[in-house]
Structures are given as C-alpha cells and as structure tokens.
Amino acid sequence: MKIGELAKLSGVAAHTIRFYETKGLLPKASRNVNGYRHYNNESVQRLATIQCAKRLGFSLEDILTVLAHSEPAKGLDHDKVLQQLDVRLLEVKQLIKALLVQQNEITLFKQQLQTTWQQGKCMQADALFDSNSAMITE
Amino acid sequence: MKIGELAKLSGVAAHTIRFYETKGLLPKASRNVNGYRHYNNESVQRLATIQCAKRLGFSLEDILTVLAHSEPAKGLDHDKVLQQLDVRLLEVKQLIKALLVQQNEITLFKQQLQTTWQQGKCMQADALFDSNSAMITE
DNA sequence: TATAAGCTTAAAGTTAACTTTAATGTCAAT
DNA sequence: ATTGACATTAAAGTTAACTTTAAGCTTATA
Known part of the structure; x- marks a missing residue:
C-alpha cells in the first residue's frame, strides 16, 4: 500500500x-x-x-x-522493556505527586486571595505572591 | 544593584x-x-x-x-487572576487524571508481559503491544 | 598592570515531536 | 487532456523557556 x-x-x-x-x-x-x-x-x-x-x-x-536493543529475530529485549516501564512508572508517580502539590497550592492561594480581597484590601501582586510563598514553604 | x-x-x-x-x-x-x-x-x-x-x-x-491586565496603580485585576487560577486548576486536575490512567496502564502492561514471558513465550513486540492495546481499550 | 570577573548586544542553538513550505513529479478519473 | 489527489525531497518553522555564542566594553583585584 x-x-x-x-x-x-x-x-x-x-x-x-x-x-x-x-x-x-x-x-x-x-x-x-x-x-x-x-x-x-x-x-x-x-x-x-x-x-x-x-x-x-x-x-x-x-x-x-x-x-x-531488540534484534528482529529474537524479538524484544525483555530486560530493557521492563526497565523502561519501571523508569516511566517512577516518572509518572513523581509527576502525579508534584501535580497534587500544585493543586493544593493553587487552591490555598485562591482562598487567601478571596479572603484578602473581600476585606477590601487591594494588595499589590508582589505582596500577595509573597504571602502565598511564605504560607507554602513554611 | x-x-x-x-x-x-x-x-x-x-x-x-x-x-x-x-x-x-x-x-x-x-x-x-x-x-x-x-x-x-x-x-x-x-x-x-x-x-x-x-x-x-x-x-x-x-x-x-x-x-x-493590571495597572500599576490599581494593582492586579482580581477577576483575571481568579480566572487564571481556575483555568490552571482544571488543567492540573486533568493532567492528574490522565497520569493516573497511564499509571494503571503501565502497571497492567508490565504484569501481562511478565506472565507471558514466564510462560516461555517470546512474543514479538507488535503482538504484545497489541494485546495490551486491546486490553486497555475494551 | 595584567588578569579575571562582570557587563553589553543580537542572534543562533536547545529539545520534542512534529508541521509547513516549496518546488516538483505521478496517477486516476472525467 | 486536464483536473485534482497523492507522491517526492530538503529545509525551515513551531512552541516554551531558556542557554549559548560571539565579540567587545568595564570594573575590581592582585
């Protein structure tokens, strides 16, 4: 074809x-x-x-x-395949972890912002980000 | 400085x-x-x-x-910020979902491979991937 | 005073996984 | 015979967020 x-x-x-x-x-x-x-x-x-x-x-x-790493005749290199799968699996797990952290940070940040703004405070960007930064890293 | x-x-x-x-x-x-x-x-x-x-x-x-969207004098545009945060939050959630699926698929695939190979079968790459593909999409 | 560290610029290089372009050739159908 | 769809190539473009390079000033230190 x-x-x-x-x-x-x-x-x-x-x-x-x-x-x-x-x-x-x-x-x-x-x-x-x-x-x-x-x-x-x-x-x-x-x-x-x-x-x-x-x-x-x-x-x-x-x-x-x-x-x-695989010869056509013999088919795939088993160890190589399993090794790659494990590496990828670890990668995926770490990504998930990092994203869950991000999810929390963003949610918290949103709450902080809304609270602050509802109080009529119009903080500058920097101060807000900084308070968030402090909140998270503590 | x-x-x-x-x-x-x-x-x-x-x-x-x-x-x-x-x-x-x-x-x-x-x-x-x-x-x-x-x-x-x-x-x-x-x-x-x-x-x-x-x-x-x-x-x-x-x-x-x-x-x-933020003027220096007025500080940040509140709506814009909250909107961006929501967009990112959704993005993160979807990413997490997709990665969890990948995690499962890889784990299942590994098990399939090991079972197959332990039985002494030396399937070609294509057949393996295909069986996995079928397994996942069904 | 000489050398090293730090500063300037614009432009090109990096990575991934393609996509787009350009310029041209071939094939199927009407 | 002509139109339109499909094929070929090499090279450049795309996106993100920088990094590297080149070539040349300036400043601080020994």
Missing part, C-alpha cells in the same frame, strides 16, 4: 510516517517503480506499537532505545 | 533576567552611566512573584497576561 493508505489505516499522518522513518522508528520503506514508498501489514503493526507506547507516555527516543 | 547581584538575590540567572525583560515580564531596567542595568528591591520582588507563579505551573505567557 502507499503512504496515504497507511496513514488512514494507522491514523498517523503521512508526513509523520516519513518523519518516523528518518528517526529510525520505521525501517526504510521499500520503493516501487515510481519511487513511492510501499508498505504492508507489518507497517500497520509497527505504527500501532508506536502509538501504544506513546500513549503510555514514552518518548520517541524511549521507543527507539527499546527497538535498538 | 547590578544584574549579577540581582541574579544572586533572586536565584534567577542574569541572562534569564535580560530574557524576562525582552519578554516584558520585567520593566525595562534603568541604566547607569556605563550602560549597565540598575535594579532595586522592587526588582527582587517582581522576580519572586514570577518564581512563585511558575511554581504554580503558570507559563510566562500566563504571567504576562495577568500583568498586562
């Missing part, structure tokens, strides 16, 4: 497919007489793989690393 | 301070005879404000927006 068809089947834009090829995420496509790239079902599979990994939060480079 | 001193006091690198000036986050600094930028305590405050807002996850552009 041609790149446009693959694009439709996979949901990945044609130019993105070419981009993936330059990045080594897809093997260099074989060409037919007119120079057009030619794909088969394996290509669809490969793109599905990439999509899936991306959904788990992996960067293209992560995906490339796993691919690089 | 000169830019280097401000950098030390605020914990923001000198070139970053100049960068903020070009972006309008800091007012154009007055210069002394030799052309060097000259700062005072207000500058320290302003940088603290920016740092604080950044910690809450606001982009420089967000910060600029609030600043733009």
